[in-house]
Amino acid sequence: MRIQESGEMYLETIHVLSKKNGHVRSVDISEHMGYSKPSVSRAVGLLKNGGYIEVDPNGYITLTDVGLATAQKIYERHTVLTQFLIGLGVKAETAAEDACKLEHAISDESLSAIKAFIKR
16 A cells, blocks of 8 residues: 555654654654644554554554554655755755655655765
């Protein structure tokens, strides 16, 4: 099942928050992303039904293997694109914002070429 861009953003956020805090709840996602609790609740339900996350009885969210792989892929894209744009002279804040938009659309081939270029 192909996940939507918004779902990728949620997975990336869950991944980042779990690395930072060790645990993630819907309220943490809501605060981090600036989305309403009902919006986050709906997204969490969709991700759970899609097999990307699990939610325990206490409301703690963990990524499944598929969810983690997807989140790591998006996070890597974000990181690589941000580094690349900063290397071109873009301000860090702008680079991060633009990378967030680009990470969902760039092909694997183009990302690989950028990664190879950065290594040179």
